[in-house]
Amino acid sequence: MTTGSTTVDPVAVRRAVEDVPDPELPPVTIGMLGMVHDLAVADDGTVRVELLPTFSGCPATEMIERDVVDAVREVDGVDAVVVRFRFDPPWTPDRIDATGRERLREFGIAPPGGAVPSPRPEGRPALPLLVTPSPAADADPRPCPYCGATDTVRDSDFGPTPCRDLRFCEQCQQPFEAFKTF
Amino acid sequence: MSSVLTGPDLALPDLHTPRAQVLLAVADDNLVTGHRSSHWTGVAPSLEEDLAFSTIAQDGISHADLWYRVLLQGAGFDGDLRAGVDALGLGRDADGYRHAVVCERPPRDFAFTLARHWVHVHVEAARLQALSGSNDAEVAALAIKLAHELRYHREHADHWFARLTGDDGARGRFADALAVVLPESFGLFEPAPGEHEAVADGVFPGGHPGLRPVWLESAAPVLVTAGLGDLVPADDAQAPAEAAGGRAGRHTADFTDDVWPEMTALYRADPGARW
Numbered sequence: 288m289t290t291g292s293t294t295v296d297p298v299a300v301r302r303a304v305e306d307v308p309d310p311e312l313p314p315v316t317i318g319m320l321g322m323v324h325d326l327a328v329a330d331d332g333t334v335r336v337e338l339l340p341t342f343s344g345c346p347a348t349e350m351i352e353r354d355v356v357d358a359v360r361e362v363d364g365v366d367a368v369v370v371r372f373r374f375d376p377p378w379t380p381d382r383i384d385a386t387g388r389e390r391l392r393e394f395g396i397a398p399p400g401g402a403v404p405s406p407r408p409e410g411r412p413a414l415p416l417l418v419t420p421s422p423a424a425d426a427d428p429r430p431c432p433y434c435g436a437t438d439t440v441r442d443s444d445f446g447p448t449p450c451r452d453l454r455f456c457e458q459c460q461q462p463f464e465a466f467k468t469f
Numbered sequence: 470m471s472s473v474l475t476g477p478d479l480a481l482p483d484l485h486t487p488r489a490q491v492l493l494a495v496a497d498d499n500l501v502t503g504h505r506s507s508h509w510t511g512v513a514p515s516l517e518e519d520l521a522f523s524t525i526a527q528d529g530i531s532h533a534d535l536w537y538r539v540l541l542q543g544a545g546f547d548g549d550l551r552a553g554v555d556a557l558g559l560g561r562d563a564d565g566y567r568h569a570v571v572c573e574r575p576p577r578d579f580a581f582t583l584a585r586h587w588v589h590v591h592v593e594a595a596r597l598q599a600l601s602g603s604n605d606a607e608v609a610a611l612a613i614k615l616a617h618e619l620r621y622h623r624e625h626a627d628h629w630f631a632r633l634t635g636d637d638g639a640r641g642r643f644a645d646a647l648a649v650v651l652p653e654s655f656g657l658f659e660p661a662p663g664e665h666e667a668v669a670d671g672v673f674p675g676g677h678p679g680l681r682p683v684w685l686e687s688a689a690p691v692l693v694t695a696g697l698g699d700l701v702p703a704d705d706a707q708a709p710a711e712a713a714g715g716r717a718g719r720h721t722a723d724f725t726d727d728v729w730p731e732m733t734a735l736y737r738a739d740p741g742a743r744w
Contacts, residue, residue, distance in 0.1 A: 343615060344524070344531035375610035377617060444621045444628075445521035449528060452621070453517070467621065 295328045295364040303358040304336055310347040310354070311448060314390040317351060321382025324373060332366030334359050339378035342467075344449040348372065380468050396451060397429035397439075397465035429465045431456035441465070471562035471718075476741015479552050482544035487663035488605070489540055490567060491673050493557070494661040494716055495596065496536035497568035500558055501724070502589055503529025504732050508576045518579075521625055525586070528622070532615055533558060539607045552741060559736035563725045564718035569656035571712055573724035577646075583633065584646035587626040588654045588688075594619050595683045604671035634695040647692075647700050653712035655681070655702065661716045677716070 304326060305318025317323060317338070325337040336355055340348050352370045359368045380399035383391070388398035430437050436458030443453040451464040473481055483489065507526035513519035537557040538550060546553055572589070576582045597619065600612035633643035658681040661667075668676040675683075689701045707713065711721060720729075736742065 342528075343535055343618060344528040346527075346531075373610070374614040375606070377610070377614040379617070443517040443521065444625045445517070445524040447520065449524050449531075453520075 295332055295334065295362065297326065297328050299362045300328060300334055300359055300365070301326055303362050304355055307351065307354045307358050310350045312391070312394060312396070314394055315387050317355075319384050319387030319390065321384065321387075322351075322378065324376075332364055334362075334365055334368045336368065336370045338370060338372050339376070339382070340372050340374070341378050342449045380466060383466075391466055392432045395432050395463055397432045397454060397463060399427075399429075399466050399468040427468055429454060431459060431461065432463050433461050434459040439463075471565045473556055473562075473565065474560035474737060474740050475556040476552050479548055479556060479741065481553060481556060482541065482546050484557075484565075485663075486544070487661075487665075487667035487670070488672050489544060490661040490663050491667045491676075492536050492540040492608070494567035494664075494677070495600070496533040496540070496557070497566045498572050498589075498593070498657065499529040499536070500533035500732075501566070501568045501572040501728060502585075503527070503533065504728055505572070505574070505576055506582075506586075509582070514579055522582075525622060525625070528618065535611055535615070539611050543605060543607055551743070555736060556740075559733045560740060563720055563729045566718065566720065566724070566729070567661050567716050569654070569659065569712075570708070570715040570719075570721055570724075571650065571653040571656050572715070573720060573728055574653070575723055575727065578642070580633065580639070580642040580646040581650065583626070583629045584643060584650040585654075586622075587630050588650055589657075590619065590622045590626045591688060592654065592657050592680060592684050594623060595680045596677075598683075599675050599680060600673060602674045608672060630691070630695070634697065644697055644700065647697065651700055651702055652706065652709055655706055655708040656712050656715050659708070659713065659716040 301323070304323055305316060307317050309315045309317060309320060320341060322338050322341065323336070324339050325335075327335045329335070336359065338351070338355070352372070355370050356368045359365055383398065383400075388400065391398040427441070428437065429439055431439050431454075434456060436456055438457040439454050440457065441452055442455050442462070446453045446464050450467055452467055453462065454465050455462050473484070475481060484493065503526045506522050506529060509522035510519060510526065513522055534554055537554040540557070541550065541553045571585060574581075574585065594616065597612045597616040601609055601616060603609040603612065633639040658677050660677050664673065664676050667673045668679075685702065689698075692698055692701050713719075
């Protein structure tokens with residue numbers, strides 16, 4: 288097949304981009320995460336991909352860029368790939384689709400958007416002194432990804448990666464991670 | 470400005486423009502504080518704090534990285550972006566850095582680190598709020614994005630502020646640390662060279678001096694409520710002489726003989742190296 292004269296199928300390009308797995312969470316693709324903002328195929332076979340980075344501190348960003356380039360190059364007729372990250376609109380966790388949320392949960396990471404009541408255990412003080420009002424941990428409760436119980440608490444704002452925090456399930460006594468919201 | 474060490478065939482844009490100087494100040498505060506935060510990786514008082522400060526360090530350095538990108542892209546730079554960002558972050562002489570002196574201070578103890586963290590994160594929140602109103606679309610978009618992420622840093626800082634001021638044993642040490650940090654923090658409100666032009670042009674609404682009343686209005690009542698009202702800086706407070714001048718490139722040995730040589734050693738040994 289002659290390159291340059293082949294018509295690039297935009298649907299195939301979109302599928303290739305959206306199927307790129309998150310390097311840190313392989314069951315989840317960047318399509319499920321809602322990171323794909325825009326695609327354009329120029330007449331000369333150049334594909335331009337605009338992605339929304341999740342957390343700006345995510346070291347996987349450069350890997351994702353490389354993986355997207357590699358994936359799109361496999362599509363028939365593609366001559367060159369240009370990936371650009373943009374901040375407008377800002378990515379937020381509500382861009383994660385239903386499949387992505389379920390895959391996260393299966394992976395042991397509580398997805399955002401799990402609004403459930405969460406009792407505040409004895410001995411965990413409220414934070415009375417806040418310079419800037421911000422939602423307390425109990426305003427962002429998550430069911431346990433293992434047993435589904437809703438009496439869980441946030442133990443730490445910072446987990447093993449910039450996008451996750453640390454929780455604990457009072458029911459099954461299992462620590463787990465949750466995808467951050469902001 | 471002093472020279473910038475680059476890899477071969479890299480032509481950086483003019484860094485003397487008011488826009489570039491302002492964005493260097495924003496980036497450098499985060500870069501240098503980030504390097505200081507990374508001190509706690511492996512030696513923090515608890516595993517949770519180890520993770521917290523490692524993430525805070527990573528976020529600070531990443532945010533600096535993104536501000537350097539926006540600086541370069543808005544200045545028409547069309548070279549290798551990764552190489553350009555590395556040259557800005559790691560290739561400048563020490564007097565080319567525009568961060569406030571308070572950012573370069575060593576972590577000392579955990580009380581000092583948390584006191585600086587509390588001040589820095591709230592000043593940063595005010596700065597991102599101001600930059601969100603920039604008429605430079607790339608600057609505004611990045612500020613809005615980063616302001617979202619700062620929430621976790623603020624909660625962490627406020628949590629520790631409440632814990633340390635509410636504990637008889639910790640309170641004295643934390644107050645001593647705040648007494649050192651608060652006056653030095655006024656270096657954060659110094660304007661970058663030529664900043665008044667960036668303010669007039671709408672790139673940085675209010676500028677660094679404009680952040681001071683905004684921050685003080687929210688921070689002062691918290692200090693008062695915590696019984697630390699005597700630490701509220703006076704309206705005409707200035708940074709002590711040694712902690713002033715960071716935005717003009719005047720740094721202490723804490724930077725020139727400590728952070729700067731350490732963070733730039735590899736780059737200076739092999740300019741343009743990729744990793």
